[in-house]
Amino acid sequence: MDQSRQFLATLFAAAVDAADPDVAIRAHLPERPKGRTIVVGAGKGAAHLARALERAWDGPLEGAVVTRYGFGVACERIEVLEAAHPVPDAAGLAASERMVRLVDGLTADDLVIALIAGGGSALLPAPPKGLTLEDEIALNRILLASGAPISAMNRIRKQVSRIKGGRLAAAAWPARVVSLIVSDIPGDNPAYVASGPTVPDMAGPLDALQAIRRYNIDLSANIIAHIERAAAPVPQPSDPKFARSTHHIIASASVSLEAAARACETAGIRAVILSDSIEGEARESAKVHAAIAREVAGRNRPFEKPVLLLSGGETTVTVRGKGKGGRNTEFLLSLALDIDGIEGVCALAADTDGIDGGEDNAGAFADGATIRRLRAVGIDPSVVLSGNDAWSAFHAIGDLFVPGPTGTNVNDFRAILVR
Template structure:
């Protein structure tokens, strides 16, 4: 960005993409991790971690660490980076696989027999739930895979999904930190969840968990998710209870946020300001059904465009968080493109409005596509190609829709993850 005012011809799509790139850059481990590193301990230093950003976090830690260390970190396929002293393992996301199961078991073995002089640095980012799929005793990986698929399709919030996952896990819900006792544990977090609650990031493997097995059962009932009797028994018996606040095994452990959705949105807003366009952050933790959020933000956009309320155009409406998609169709969906298609339909070609919605990890849903762009001509262009936008939305086929228009945003793995980026540019 050069600081040109909008009247000097700044192209809206280019501005939105520059803002997305700035949001991703603000959450890069190279920028945000080094200031949080502690001094070396008297004993050993072990590095563990899980998530889409964990491998890059490990590489940055290696480069800045003064002293010996060893480690084991698991990340999504395609997200590994070369490290010299920390082993990087790749596994499946969002539905877990055997590689993730083996890595989780190895991680527990890796932190056994530590002393109070040792330090464990745990690198956690979004995606860690699927990458650490070690089941509770009596359950199998197949049980976890079926449940994970059902949760993803149910419309449950990320907090609800992680509540269930914690109580059917052998490593989440504080269990990994408990296994490190009596060593000190420092957890460095890149948040991808609304509200930045550490217990919801990768289902909190090093965090005490105040929720209960009964809370997990309530989620299953609320969303009509049927589970086999032996899975339900883990919850009904209380055998799946997680590590609770006040547990002495977690005493003295520390959790630090190194990057959050709010930080990313503020970086995007700064790019807009440099371009001469005011940007307003509506919230960094917006949840709900993606298509419903699209309708609501379309209503706000119309009020801005027609009445200058609550903000006068030109301006940009920014938001983050994690919406959900209740899967009813068979299309190539993702929550960002589902939101964007719903927004475009609700705006119905409103002149002077452009929008971009992307996942900051570079993967929207299960596609290697970050998200997409929509403008005033989006619906008409689709119809000229014989595509019925409402049918695409009904079929959860956002990626198919925007891909046909060549409006997909593809950036590859970003090596970070601070959840969704949504920007609506009202030109005025």
């Protein structure tokens, strides 16, 4: 089983390497402008993207990006700011104001390069008139606990911001804006990565209100009123201010999963990508994955052993308890319950940015003996799962996966090896 875990860890590394900022940036460099080149950006991988751009860019460069605390790297020409994630703070508000100042007063000869990665929604708080930072903090806390998919959360966030929903690109007009995006969104809709500060879409207040009703999200009266009034309407893609804006998805879950599959098959084991856009409750998604793994282990169908089952996307967790844990550890604990006692199955679920939830692990490992090991140390896995405390369970038996920050973010990586 140790060898299986090491093998899965090498596949995680292959997936992360496929989203390497240096490779991705060099393949998508825009044409140099006559005027200035301004860099803005946000996300958990934004600092690494900025460093890669500095290495690749032949010409003057200035600007700033914001990333999560502890995710910064040294850059020479681009300022790296740090702020709180997943719940915003005052440093994030200051970073948003810095981005707006950077693009203010530009000309048609200037170029704005926007480096956008997952996590940017929390890192760029900018409450509109009538709302406060505290309102946006409360909004994020409620959304994170709601169990709503990231696309629904970001439809709501766009209505409560001065920078999201393409507003940053609109503020840069008439400069040319080129957005280089590392997607952590199932389906890779660029307008939803970091709530699309430089990429507009058609979603409006009615879409946000529909998401609030569909997922039973209990927001404060003043936020609901703000959305209903459409007090700060999101600019539409047809707005002339976006005529000189383009975007490129430079890394995504699909590309990373394909890299992991190639690495697996090089080792002589067939790999099957189930989907790169899994959404829904982590514990429920785990049941589906476990059912497939059991079918393979017991009946050699729909795939013959040995085989690696891969999936990506972003599951969610409806928070009911007060425990520690992220969506990947919750997925694994649910999976472990459903593969309990089955030999030859080993799984890794981890966030490709290196952090799952609020702790320092990317995810964890699970196998057919995980539940037995938990019970041996006095932990009832069902009780822990109901309290959203999967991190504590895997920590207790030493099964957390802690690679550290990776410098990129193409969402969740799930790999189940059936030997």
